[in-house]
Amino acid sequence: MKLPREPALIRIVEYAGDRFIRLSTAVGQLVLLTFEMIGRLPQLLRTPRILLAQMDAIGLRSLPLVIFASLFTGAVSAAQAGYQMQGYAPPSLVGAAVGKAVILELAPVLAALVVAGRVSTSIAAELGTMRVTEQIDALETMAIDPVWFLASPRFFAGLLMMPLLVIIASFVAIMGGYAVAHLGVGVSTATFFNGVKMFFEAYDVLVNQIKAFIFGGVVSLSGVFFGYRTRGGAEGVGQSTINAIVTASVLILVFDYIIAEVMI
Amino acid sequence: MSSTDRACDENGVGCSITIEGLRKSLGGQPVLRDVNLRIPPGETIGIVGRSGCGKSVLLKHLIGLMWPDAGRVLIDGRDLGEMDREELYRTRHRFGMLFQSAALFDSMNVGENIALGLVYNTDRTPEEIHDRVAYCLGQVGLSGLETKMPSELSGGMKKRVGLARAIALGPEVMLFDEPTTGLDPIMSAVIDEVIAELVEKLQTTAVVVTHDMRTVTTICHRVAFLHRGVIFAEGTPEEITHSEDPVVAQFISGSADGPIKPRR
Numbered sequence: 167m168k169l170p171r172e173p174a175l176i177r178i179v180e181y182a183g184d185r186f187i188r189l190s191t192a193v194g195q196l197v198l199l200t201f202e203m204i205g206r207l208p209q210l211l212r213t214p215r216i217l218l219a220q221m222d223a224i225g226l227r228s229l230p231l232v233i234f235a236s237l238f239t240g241a242v243s244a245a246q247a248g249y250q251m252q253g254y255a256p257p258s259l260v261g262a263a264v265g266k267a268v269i270l271e272l273a274p275v276l277a278a279l280v281v282a283g284r285v286s287t288s289i290a291a292e293l294g295t296m297r298v299t300e301q302i303d304a305l306e307t308m309a310i311d312p313v314w315f316l317a318s319p320r321f322f323a324g325l326l327m328m329p330l331l332v333i334i335a336s337f338v339a340i341m342g343g344y345a346v347a348h349l350g351v352g353v354s355t356a357t358f359f360n361g362v363k364m365f366f367e368a369y370d371v372l373v374n375q376i377k378a379f380i381f382g383g384v385v386s387l388s389g390v391f392f393g394y395r396t397r398g399g400a401e402g403v404g405q406s407t408i409n410a411i412v413t414a415s416v417l418i419l420v421f422d423y424i425i426a427e428v429m430i
Numbered sequence: 431m432s433s434t435d436r437a438c439d440e441n442g443v444g445c446s447i448t449i450e451g452l453r454k455s456l457g458g459q460p461v462l463r464d465v466n467l468r469i470p471p472g473e474t475i476g477i478v479g480r481s482g483c484g485k486s487v488l489l490k491h492l493i494g495l496m497w498p499d500a501g502r503v504l505i506d507g508r509d510l511g512e513m514d515r516e517e518l519y520r521t522r523h524r525f526g527m528l529f530q531s532a533a534l535f536d537s538m539n540v541g542e543n544i545a546l547g548l549v550y551n552t553d554r555t556p557e558e559i560h561d562r563v564a565y566c567l568g569q570v571g572l573s574g575l576e577t578k579m580p581s582e583l584s585g586g587m588k589k590r591v592g593l594a595r596a597i598a599l600g601p602e603v604m605l606f607d608e609p610t611t612g613l614d615p616i617m618s619a620v621i622d623e624v625i626a627e628l629v630e631k632l633q634t635t636a637v638v639v640t641h642d643m644r645t646v647t648t649i650c651h652r653v654a655f656l657h658r659g660v661i662f663a664e665g666t667p668e669e670i671t672h673s674e675d676p677v678v679a680q681f682i683s684g685s686a687d688g689p690i691k692p693r694r
Binding site for chain 1: 490493494495515519520522523525526527529530531533534535536546547550551595596599605
């Protein structure tokens with residue numbers, strides 16, 4: 167006998183309710199995990215070796231990728247600024263445009279996006295695999311707190327290393343912009359850097375670093391959160407990895423807008 | 431005397447475990463309906479039952495890897511559910527667990543796997559830890575394998591390394607989750623022998639979850655048969671293997687015909 171189907175409206179409400187409950191649960195778990203990790207900070211500082219290892223893995227090993235991406239970001243922005251200003255604005259404005267765009271926007275956002283691609287995914291895949299192969303349970307049985315041992319070092323390493331990466335990214339991008347402005351557009355060294363200095367404000371660096379700090383937290387927290395709550399086998403690990411990078415990328419753009427609205 | 435000190439003396443008598451009215455549902459399906467079991471100090475008990483009957487779920491409740499929907503687990507009279515994090519971790523110091531998949535940390539070599547609990551839970555010097563790792567590996571017949579990575583080991587060797595890791599902190603209670611699953615009969619016999627020797631030597635309480643009746647008859651003092659979410663039958667291995675109860679008899683004989691209807 168074929169059962170009568172529920173009315174479409176009821177199914178839609180059920181679906182929406184189910185999604186809302188799942189989302190609320192996930193947000194609650196995310197907040198709890200964040201507080202747990204912050205609570206483990208004193209314990210983590212007593213074992214700096216674990217934190218330093220993650221600062222190396224998340225920060226220093228991302229450096230080549232960040233330098234590469236920043237170099238071309240600066241180069242492209244200089245080429246575009248040179249092209250758009252041709253005949254309309256003085257050449258010194260190329261340096262000003264590149265400097266301002268790189269420090270306020272391009273370096274933090276693009277560095278965060280490339281680091282997210284490398285770090286959020288690797289954290290999610292690593293912790294997810296450890297979850298589904300019972301390695302996290304094994305830590306618990308050995309009386310080693312996995313939040314302290316696995317989650318918090320990754321989270322704090324992201325928070326601490328991203329500002330450093332963004333400073334380097336900003337410098338490299340400006341140098342990339344200078345190379346193209348000088349060699350391609352014909353702007354002299356002095357004119358370019360005078361342009362950079364002309365509109366430079368210390369406040370811009372503050373915005374640059376606040377963005378980097380928040381993006382660092384977003385990148386590492388996405389990886390830790392989705393990795394930590396992985397269920398199932400290889401498919402679950404794959405799904406967690408996708409969720410981590412998508413969430414990190416979206417949140418970087420959302421927070422970029424919010425910070426711009428609030429601070430600029 | 432702490433459990434870690436006891437590791438050197440190997441004179442423990444284990445501790446008692448009491449399970450009262452344990453209920454647990456997973457994904458809306460009741461798995462454990464009302465489990466009651468008392469395991470006195472020093473006893474080796476086998477928990478047997480069909481695949482998916484909740485044996486591993488029950489085992490994970492004994493060390494706080496899962497929490498009951500109702501009922502409680504008492505370790506030496508203390509309710510696990512009433513312990514704060516510190517007390518729970520202190521209690522876990524008294525446990526050692528061998529996972530079905532061995533759950534070795536795949537980013538660490540064999541020596542680091544075994545040493546991890548000692549590094550973060552004891553005040554031992556690196557030399558003492560090195561000696562303890564060598565001792566534990568010797569106990570499972572794998573001396574000299576410290577520098578091997580888990581990926582270089584066979585299934586049986588992984589289980590033995592998991593066993594060495596489980597005894598590293600000198601546990602008073604050993605939990606074994608399907609210790610011989612996936613191994614050939616000869617390697618299964620080797621693992622059974624190693625477990626029997628270790629449990630005897632360390633004088634621990636031991637809980638062995640398995641559906642391998644040979645493991646039960648080789649190493650267990652008592653057997654509990656888990657069926658439909660309750661302890662359906664309990665007795666010595668002799669009593670269980672000769673039980674006239676049709677359900678138990680069908681499980682022991684491994685027959686497809688009988689009151690237990692196989693899921694197809």
